[in-house]
Each structure stands twice: as C-alpha cells, then as structure tokens.
Amino acid sequence: MEATDSMDDLAASLIVDVTEAPEDQTEVEEEAPEVEDTEETGDEEVTGEDDDEPEEDEVPQEPSRFKVKVDGEEREVTLDELTRSYSGQAYIQKGMQDVAAAKKEVEAAYSEILEGRAAIAALYQQLSSGQMVAAPTPPNPETAKTDPMRYMQQRAEFEQKMGAYQQQQRQIQQAMSQQAEAQEYQQRVYMAEQARELAQRIPELADAEKAGEIRGKLVAAGQHYGFTADEVGGVMDHRALLVLHDAMKYRALQAAKPAVADKAKAARPVVKPGAKQAETGKNAEAEKIRARMKKTRSDADFVAHLLT
Known part of the structure; x- marks a missing residue:
C-alpha cells in the first residue's frame, strides 16, 4: 500500500507540475504588455516634458579661425580678416603690376633711345673717318654702244654701290626717326612730371572746374609782361609757372588796394563808448577850477588851473 501511495503521490505531483506550467507562462505573457505599455507611457511623458520646456537662446558661434604666418610670426585670424587681407593684397599687387608695366614701358623707350644714339654715333664715326658712301654715278649709256662688255661691268658696279648707298640712307x-621719337617721349615724360609738380604746388590746377580759370589768369599775367599766349602755353618748367602764378596774385592784390582804401575812407570812424562823455566831464572840471581861481586869487588854485 505504501508503494501504491507513493506512486499515486508521484503521479499527482507530475500532474500538478504540468498543469501549473501553462499558468505561469500565461502570467508572463500577460505581464509583458504591461511592461511595453509602461515604456510607451514613459516615452510619451519624456516627449511631453521636452515640449513643455522653454527653448533656450541660441548661443552665437565663434567665427572659425585660421593660423597664418606674418613676418615669421604665427597668428590666428578669422575668415573675414583673411578676406580683407586678400582684397588688400590683390589691390597692392594690381598697383605693383601697373608700376611694373609703366617701368617696362620706360625701359623699352630708354632702350630705343640708347639704340638711336648708338646708331647716330656709328654714323658720325663713319662720317669722320671718310667711310660714308657717296651717291654713285651711273655709267654713260654711250659706252654700251662702243664697249658693251665694259658698260655691263660698270653697270654692275653702279648697282652694287647704289645698294650700299641706299642701305646707308635707310640707316x-x-x-x-628713333632720335625724334626718343626726344618726343622724353618731352612727354618731362611735361607729365612738371604737371604733377605744379598740381602739388597749386592744388586748384588739379580741379577740372578751376583749372581753366587759373590757366586763363596765368596767360593774362604773362601777356602783361610781354609774353604771348603761345609762349606761356609752351612753358614746361613748373618753377617758371610758379613765378608767374605769384606775379599774378601780386598784381591782383595791387589792383584791389585802391578799392580797399576807398572803402576805408568811406567808413565812419569808430567812436568808443563813453569817450565823448569823459571829454565833456574833463572840460567841465577845468572850467570849475578856472572859475575858483578867478574868485579866490590863491596860489593853490592858480597851480591847479595850470595843471588842468
């Protein structure tokens, strides 16, 4: 019996274990959604909190900085500073290019001047040493009738000499021509330099509206001293024009003096306030002393009268 009971108990326990296992699984499955709901609720709560929070002011970002070397020293600069520096460098480079182009033009003109002078010096040397080719004389056409061979030879020599003569003339x-161009260029450069110097000393000439009037006055001043308008216009030295400008201003000042003198004469004399009253009071006091002297006949009153 005990064996039978033991077998029944074992079977019962097995049945209970098998039956209870599904219930546990069911409970776990039912609890899982609760966990998910909790998580979703948590997400919603967090989202709600984010929406309720006030937006913070955006903090301005600092400009990006770049490291550069200036005269061997490393510095940090912003993009705006780099842009301005590049613009300034571009302007400076353009100015340097313009100066270089002008310098190149001057050097080319100077080279032409030297070449022209060298060619003239060579020609002068040839002329001094008797190496200048004279114009050849053509052969006599009658020689062709009497001695055709000799004529042909003379004709060939003539053409050869004529070629050398023409080449020399071209040189x-x-x-x-080079010398004339060089002189013209030198004159233009000189006139430009003198014009700049004159504009620095007389700033009105740099103003297009005033320059015409100033030039007209300079011409008039020159004509006063016997120069013609062409002669004044042909003056290139700015120093001479400065002298003429000073003479022009001096003549204008002298011409204005009579008008100033007449205006001064026509003006009424300025009387200081109280001057007439003081003089009147002084005369009255003197009259009192004089009357007292006549009345008293004393020495003291007589001296007082003399001092007034």
Missing part, C-alpha cells in the same frame, strides 16, 4: 633715316 640714317631710321636713326633720325
């Missing part, structure tokens, strides 16, 4: 013309 002379080229040298003279």
Whole structure:
C-alpha cells in the first residue's frame, strides 16, 4: 500500500507540475504588455516634458579661425580678416603690376633711345673717318654702244654701290626717326612730371572746374609782361609757372588796394563808448577850477588851473 501511495503521490505531483506550467507562462505573457505599455507611457511623458520646456537662446558661434604666418610670426585670424587681407593684397599687387608695366614701358623707350644714339654715333664715326658712301654715278649709256662688255661691268658696279648707298640712307633715316621719337617721349615724360609738380604746388590746377580759370589768369599775367599766349602755353618748367602764378596774385592784390582804401575812407570812424562823455566831464572840471581861481586869487588854485 505504501508503494501504491507513493506512486499515486508521484503521479499527482507530475500532474500538478504540468498543469501549473501553462499558468505561469500565461502570467508572463500577460505581464509583458504591461511592461511595453509602461515604456510607451514613459516615452510619451519624456516627449511631453521636452515640449513643455522653454527653448533656450541660441548661443552665437565663434567665427572659425585660421593660423597664418606674418613676418615669421604665427597668428590666428578669422575668415573675414583673411578676406580683407586678400582684397588688400590683390589691390597692392594690381598697383605693383601697373608700376611694373609703366617701368617696362620706360625701359623699352630708354632702350630705343640708347639704340638711336648708338646708331647716330656709328654714323658720325663713319662720317669722320671718310667711310660714308657717296651717291654713285651711273655709267654713260654711250659706252654700251662702243664697249658693251665694259658698260655691263660698270653697270654692275653702279648697282652694287647704289645698294650700299641706299642701305646707308635707310640707316640714317631710321636713326633720325628713333632720335625724334626718343626726344618726343622724353618731352612727354618731362611735361607729365612738371604737371604733377605744379598740381602739388597749386592744388586748384588739379580741379577740372578751376583749372581753366587759373590757366586763363596765368596767360593774362604773362601777356602783361610781354609774353604771348603761345609762349606761356609752351612753358614746361613748373618753377617758371610758379613765378608767374605769384606775379599774378601780386598784381591782383595791387589792383584791389585802391578799392580797399576807398572803402576805408568811406567808413565812419569808430567812436568808443563813453569817450565823448569823459571829454565833456574833463572840460567841465577845468572850467570849475578856472572859475575858483578867478574868485579866490590863491596860489593853490592858480597851480591847479595850470595843471588842468
């Protein structure tokens, strides 16, 4: 019996274990959604909190900085500073390019001047040493009738000499042309320099509206001293024009003096306040002393009368 009871108890326990297992699983499955609901609720709560929080002011970002070297020293600069620096450098480079182009032009003109002078010097040397080619004389056409062979030979020599003569003439013309161009260029450069110097000393000439009037007055001043308008216009030295400008201003000042003198004469004399009253009071006091002297005949009153 005990064996039978033990077997029944074992079977019962097995049945209970099998039956209870599904209930546990069911409970776990039912609890899982609760956990998910809790998580969703938590998410919603967090989201709600984010929406309720006030937005914070945006903090301005600092500009990006870049490291550069200036005269061997490392510095940090912003993008705006780099942009301004690049613009300034571009302007400076453009100015340097313009100066370089002008310098190149001057050097080219100076080189032409030297070449022209060298060619003239060579021609002068040839002329001094008797190496200048004279114009050849053509052969006599009658020689062709009497001695055709000799004529042909003379004709060939003539053409050869004529070629050398024409080449020499071209060299002379080229040298003279180069010299004339060089002189013209030098004159233009000189006039530009003198114009700049004059504009610095007389700023009115740099103003387009006033320059015409000033030039007209300079011409009039020059004509007063016997120069013609062309002669005044042909003056290139700014120092001479400065002298003429000073003479022009001096003449204008002298011409204005009579008008100033007449105006001064026409003006009424300025009387200081109280001057007439003081003089009247002084005369009255003197009259009192004089009357007292006549009345008293004393020495003291007589001296007082003399002192008034």
